Amino acid sequence: MSPSPHRNQGWSAESSLIRPYSLTGGRTRPTRADLALSTQVVAVPSVEPTELDPELETILALCVRPVSVAEVSARSGFAPGVLRVLLSDLADQGRVMVHSSAQRTHRPDAETLRSVLARIKEL
Numbered sequence: 298m299s300p301s302p303h304r305n306q307g308w309s310a311e312s313s314l315i316r317p318y319s320l321t322g323g324r325t326r327p328t329r330a331d332l333a334l335s336t337q338v339v340a341v342p343s344v345e346p347t348e349l350d351p352e353l354e355t356i357l358a359l360c361v362r363p364v365s366v367a368e369v370s371a372r373s374g375f376a377p378g379v380l381r382v383l384l385s386d387l388a389d390q391g392r393v394m395v396h397s398s399a400q401r402t403h404r405p406d407a408e409t410l411r412s413v414l415a416r417i418k419e420l
Contacts, residue, residue, distance in 0.1 A: 327385030329395065334367040334377060337396040338384055356383060360393055 332338075340360040349357070352375070359369050370380045387393040405413075 327381040328389055329385040331395055331397040332366055332381045332384055333397070334365065334370075336366050337363045338366060338369065338388075338393050339363040339396070340393050341391060343392065353383060353387065356380070356387065357392060363396065 338360050339362065340357045352373075355373055356369060356375075359372050366377065366380065366384065369375075369384070370377045373380065375383070384393060384395075388395050
């Protein structure tokens with residue numbers, strides 16, 4: 298695993314807080330609700346050269362093959378919350394595809410969980 302591209306650039310603690318804020322425009326929530334840590338993302342190949350922030354280019358480079366949001370966060374050095382905002386921007390622009398797990402949408406209800414817990418206690 299390669300180190301974060303922006304960790305060793307002599308940034309102070311203050312600038313490391315300001316940069317994510319400026320990248321997200323102060324937003325703390327993504328525009329999409331389907332970006333869980335286990336969600337797979339993959340970059341969409343583009344034929345048109347476009348200028349992006351270096352951080353967004355890093356994220357796209359990490360997403361050349363399907364990869365989880367958690368792995369992109371770990372490899373890029375971005376906090377998961379910041380990364381989700383940036384990935385949602387890239388998805389909204391059509392630069393990445395998001396593949397959500399169906400498991401996330403089919404969670405057991407509270408009664409089922411209580412029943413399972415009761416059966417485990419009986420053992």
